[in-house]
Amino acid sequence: MTPLETANTFMKHIESKDVNAATALLTSDISYENMPIDPVVGRDAVRQVLEGFLAPAGEVEWKVLSEWEVGSTVINERLDRFQIADGWLELPVAGFFEVTDGLITLWRDYFDMGSYMSQFSTLAS
Amino acid sequence: MTPLETANTFMKHIESKDVNAATALLTSDISYENMPIDPVVGRDAVRQVLEGFLAPAGEVEWKVLSEWEVGSTVINERLDRFQIADGWLELPVAGFFEVTDGLITLWRDYFDMGSYMSQFSTLAS
Numbered sequence: 001m002t003p004l005e006t007a008n009t010f011m012k013h014i015e016s017k018d019v020n021a022a023t024a025l026l027t028s029d030i031s032y033e034n035m036p037i038d039p040v041v042g043r044d045a046v047r048q049v050l051e052g053f054l055a056p057a058g059e060v061e062w063k064v065l066s067e068w069e070v071g072s073t074v075i076n077e078r079l080d081r082f083q084i085a086d087g088w089l090e091l092p093v094a095g096f097f098e099v100t101d102g103l104i105t106l107w108r109d110y111f112d113m114g115s116y117m118s119q120f121s122t123l124a125s
Numbered sequence: 126m127t128p129l130e131t132a133n134t135f136m137k138h139i140e141s142k143d144v145n146a147a148t149a150l151l152t153s154d155i156s157y158e159n160m161p162i163d164p165v166v167g168r169d170a171v172r173q174v175l176e177g178f179l180a181p182a183g184e185v186e187w188k189v190l191s192e193w194e195v196g197s198t199v200i201n202e203r204l205d206r207f208q209i210a211d212g213w214l215e216l217p218v219a220g221f222f223e224v225t226d227g228l229i230t231l232w233r234d235y236f237d238m239g240s241y242m243s244q245f246s247t248l249a250s
Contacts, residue, residue: 092235110235112238115238
């Protein structure tokens with residue numbers, strides 16, 4: 001797979017909430033960096049974070065609005081959507097992926113944590 | 126200038142707090158989209174926002190950590206730094222610029238508003 005195909009396949013597994021398939025596309029020393037918080041390092045740590053993150057969601061849809069592949073780097077602008085109770089949480093995200101030999105070594109997402117938290121608390125209440 | 130040179134020159138003018146020189150590189154119908162909040166449309170509206178945004182800062186430094194130019198698009202990861210009172214506010218940002226004929230038609234920044242607000246209130250108090 002190309003870097004772009006790897007990143008997009010990874011995100012398809014996220015949408016299926018198949019954390020095992022998703023994390024199989026990460027290197028063991030992956031660094032997963034949600035910019036408002038500390039990096040999560042290592043495939044097992046990322047698996048735990050993703051399981052906790054996806055658990056409250058019914059359906060998950062990550063709409064890729066634009067995407068670029070430059071060498072080993074994949075960049076996208078997304079609208080990450082999570083079905084929470086009877087509504088949808090929608091979060092604009094800018095994602096950066098570094099891919100080597102078909103595995104993601106770095107995943108960095110920029111987003112507004114307050115937008116996530118305020119929607120989550122409204123939908124979950 | 127290439128799209129990359131245009132975006133970087135724009136940011137140099139921001140660092141100099143020269144809003145007139147910066148906004149001269151924007152089209153009259155520029156859309157400036159800070160993702161946590163509503164878009165600001167039009168060069169004059171952007172000028173007002175930038176003047177208000179830069180006013181509290183002493184020195185301004187926008188460190189470009191990585192940058193890409195793909196056709197008319199410029200993408201960067203930055204650490205935007207603002208000197209506020211006797212400290213520095215530091216904000217990770219992912220920026221996307223569309224450039225046509227040497228002018229920026231779209232500027233979209235992804236960042237965590239809470240990181241900005243909490244640092245600002247600490248430094249300004």
